[in-house]
Amino acid sequence: EPEVTQTPSHQVTQMGQEVILRCVPISNHLYFYWYRQILGQKVEFLVSFYNNEISEKSEIFDDQFSVERPDGSNFTLKIRSTKLEDSAMYFCASSGRGTNEQFFGPGTRLTVL
């Protein structure tokens, strides 16, 4: 069964460093998303992406964040200068044409020291 994959599973970084979180969505899906879950809190929407551009972004997704689909298979989330409060589990999701069913990856746990 096709699935969304994410790498790495755990990333530790120093405050102020740039990180890139990687996702490989399901191959025929067209819509891509990033969500995050701070420990003990809700899963929060960050951004949606379709047709090589951002469809919607939340207020969390400020200028420090960017997304890219560099090669037609990967979907990346970049945080330019990490802050302590960026520590969270980051989930990638994708969905296909004609459905709102979003399939989630296993997540990347980001720890900012």
Added chain:
Amino acid sequence: GEDVEQSLFLSVREGDSSVINCTYTDSSSTYLYWYKQEPGAGLQLLTYIFSNMDMKQDQRLTVLLNKKDKHLSLRIADTQTGDSAIYFCAESSGNRDDKIIFGKGTRLHILP
């Protein structure tokens, strides 16, 4: 803004039914979801219901929707130890690339 609320913990004896409740605020919600998260794992879509339905049954899972009260419930029949997880209630408007709004999750603990 949109909000989804659910209780944080539920303990149930193995073999009993579990009922997890949720309320939401967005009257334009079209899809209502239940996701399951096992320790260290991602979010697994268990089931979803369209807002024009009252009930959906899928094997041991029954979803009930009271649209008037904006109340959603998930019933798990014959609860097993493998059902131990966090269950997230969620909603979206149903536009093809719309975000999903999640609750905080209910941790289901199974008693022997």
